[in-house]
Amino acid sequence: MTENASQKAAVVVEQLRAWNAAAVAEVIEFRGDTTIVVPRELLRPLAERARSDGDLQFNLLSDATCLDRFPTEPRFEMNYQLVSIPHQRRITLRVRLSGSDPTVDSLFPVWPGANWLEREVFDLFGIRFNGHPDLRRILLPTDFEGHPLRRDFPVEGHRDTPSASFGIRKNL
Amino acid sequence: MTTVETAIGQAKTMVLNMGPQHPSTHGVLRILLELDGETVVKADPDCGYLHTGIEKSCEDKTYSQAITLTDRIDYLNPLGNNLVYCLAVEKLLGLEIPKRAQYVRVMLTELQRISSHLVWLGTHAIDLGAMSVFLYCFREREEILKIFELFAGQRMMTSYFRIGGLALEPPAGWRQAVDKFLKMMPSRVDEYETLLTKNRIWMGRTQGIGFISAEDAVALSMTGPTLRAAGLNYDNRKLYPYSSYDEFEFNVPVRTDSDCFGRYMIRVAEMRESLKIVKQACDKIPNEGPVRTNAPGIVPPDREKMKTEMEALIYHFKIFTEGFSPAPGEAFVAVESPRGELGCFVASDGSPKPLRVHFRAPSYINLQALPKLIEGQLISDVIACIGTIDIVLGEVDR
Numbered sequence: 001m002t003e004n005a006s007q008k009a010a011v012v013v014e015q016l017r018a019w020n021a022a023a024v025a026e027v028i029e030f031r032g033d034t035t036i037v038v039p040r041e042l043l044r045p046l047a048e049r050a051r052s053d054g055d056l057q058f059n060l061l062s063d064a065t066c067l068d069r070f071p072t073e074p075r076f077e078m079n080y081q082l083v084s085i086p087h088q089r090r091i092t093l094r095v096r097l098s099g100s101d102p103t104v105d106s107l108f109p110v111w112p113g114a115n116w117l118e119r120e121v122f123d124l125f126g127i128r129f130n131g132h133p134d135l136r137r138i139l140l141p142t143d144f145e146g147h148p149l150r151r152d153f154p155v156e157g158h159r160d161t162p163s164a165s166f167g168i169r170k171n172l
Numbered sequence: 173m174t175t176v177e178t179a180i181g182q183a184k185t186m187v188l189n190m191g192p193q194h195p196s197t198h199g200v201l202r203i204l205l206e207l208d209g210e211t212v213v214k215a216d217p218d219c220g221y222l223h224t225g226i227e228k229s230c231e232d233k234t235y236s237q238a239i240t241l242t243d244r245i246d247y248l249n250p251l252g253n254n255l256v257y258c259l260a261v262e263k264l265l266g267l268e269i270p271k272r273a274q275y276v277r278v279m280l281t282e283l284q285r286i287s288s289h290l291v292w293l294g295t296h297a298i299d300l301g302a303m304s305v306f307l308y309c310f311r312e313r314e315e316i317l318k319i320f321e322l323f324a325g326q327r328m329m330t331s332y333f334r335i336g337g338l339a340l341e342p343p344a345g346w347r348q349a350v351d352k353f354l355k356m357m358p359s360r361v362d363e364y365e366t367l368l369t370k371n372r373i374w375m376g377r378t379q380g381i382g383f384i385s386a387e388d389a390v391a392l393s394m395t396g397p398t399l400r401a402a403g404l405n406y407d408n409r410k411l412y413p414y415s416s417y418d419e420f421e422f423n424v425p426v427r428t429d430s431d432c433f434g435r436y437m438i439r440v441a442e443m444r445e446s447l448k449i450v451k452q453a454c455d456k457i458p459n460e461g462p463v464r465t466n467a468p469g470i471v472p473p474d475r476e477k478m479k480t481e482m483e484a485l486i487y488h489f490k491i492f493t494e495g496f497s498p499a500p501g502e503a504f505v506a507v508e509s510p511r512g513e514l515g516c517f518v519a520s521d522g523s524p525k526p527l528r529v530h531f532r533a534p535s536y537i538n539l540q541a542l543p544k545l546i547e548g549q550l551i552s553d554v555i556a557c558i559g560t561i562d563i564v565l566g567e568v569d570r
Binding site: 005030031033035059060061062063065067068069079081085088090092111112113114115116117120124137138139140141148149151153155 | 219220223225227228229231232263264266390391392393394395404406411412501502503504506513515517519521527528530532536537539540569570
């Protein structure tokens with residue numbers, strides 16, 4: 001099963017390399033999963049290719065999430081889990097983003113399902129998605145300050161800010 | 173607000189706030205509905221009322237401690253959440269699980285699927301005015317919860333699956349309890365169908381309501397019964413078998429009508445398929461054998477060994493104070509929960525606490541298709557559509 005999955009992924013990597021060698025910056029194999037590291041500028045063209053090409057047909061964007069490696073740089077990693085239902089393949093795309101400019105192209109034009117996934121990442125990590133139609137907070141209150149899933153945000157919250165107690169000040 | 177053309181001239185649409193405490197939203201969900209008369213023009217779901225920061229809390233726990241948090245994500249599928257988290261950590265560690273533990277995991281998650289579908293069926297029916305189905309569904313669900321209590325000592329927040337296997341040896345008398353349930357349940361599923369499937373009111377409230385095309389469903393990342401009712405055969409248990417699902421024989425029900433009725437039929441058929449899997453698992457589970465893998469320093473040693481072997485005591489102490497440190501890396505595992513593809517992404521930086529735990533919550537992602545289902549429909553059908561995508565708000569908000 002694991003052998004099979006990585007062989008399937010190797011085909012995908014070859015096809016994407018043949019399309020544009022620069023788009024496949026690095027290939028990471030870990031426990032039978034294949035991750036393709038994509039340069040930030042080429043994410044959307046590669047995603048479009050992966051969805052529409054007849055040999056790839058990654059028609060389902062299963063998940064998009066972020067990982068914060070603070071304090072190392074580039075600190076953010078966006079991970080996209082793609083599924084091809086016709087070919088029964090899975091692959092992960094990864095884009096590394098710096099802390100000073102955490103911006104990446106939205107994948108909403110490619111998969112409309114990216115809408116809420118990217119809103120969640122924006123809400124909790126503060127990543128900006130270019131071309132997202134509705135980039136608002138989704139899980140947290142609109143007046144919340146900061147992005148709590150960043151590693152430099154304490155687990156217990158910033159106790160002295162109004163948003164920690166949802167607008168109720170502590171020492172009133 | 174916008175202006176719309178009506179039979180008697182121009183009129184303004186009305187914005188109606190539905191929720192966040194509406195009884196039929198299965199939790200705390202608010203929907204902003206823009207209405208033209210009784211027709212929904214635009215809908216904007218607003219969630220986050222139950223956000224408790226589970227993913228953040230996991231980063232402050234050791235890998236084993238975080239299991240108890242996963243129960244609370246989808247409170248109708250705690251064993252499924254335990255399973256996906258354990259599988260992800262086991263993948264990170266490269267652990268192999270004994271077959272006996274794998275079969276017990278399969279059996280219990282399938283029982284969990286039936287119980288989750290029962291809650292869905294009961295509440296969906298009560299939303300549409302069929303009161304009695306709710307009572308029957310909860311009667312049978314109680315029997316499943318009794319089995320969970322037998323295994324884990326808990327009815328709901330079981331935390332029964334642990335990294336490397338199971339928390340406890342299956343209890344004495346579990347076979348009789350599951351057999352009794354398996355004898356009773358098939359006729360009870362027939363009973364629900366007698367009450368609903370050919371019921372004129374039920375058909376009228378569900379057939380042709382909440383249609384979504386297969387292209388839209390897959391573009392919006394929908395998974396689970398909703399996607400299968402749209403004609404796509406996508407089930408992780410078949411396509412990417414985990415926990416020895418490839419050794420079980422079952423069908424994946426697929427329909428093409430893609431309305432509320434089709435999704436109802438899919439879930440009822442899934443209950444019957446789950447019963448088949450439980451039956452097979454029951455036959456497969458050996459009476460003897462380990463339920464935890466042998467991985468010193470990761471999986472706690474047997475209680476008995478701790479009394480005689482010094483290493484066992486040291487490992488026990490280390491696991492419960494410091495925890496264990498997987499090698500740096502990331503793992504993503506997807507399983508089929510009652511609601512769709514439940515994924516877990518775990519990243520390790522080589523310390524005893526996870527760098528990141530993320531759940532791909534099927535309810536959350538299916539909920540974003542709600543506007544697509546209800547726009548252009550009547551306001552009374554909004555209730556049917558919320559029910560039909562089977563959201564659990566605990567999982568939506570995490």
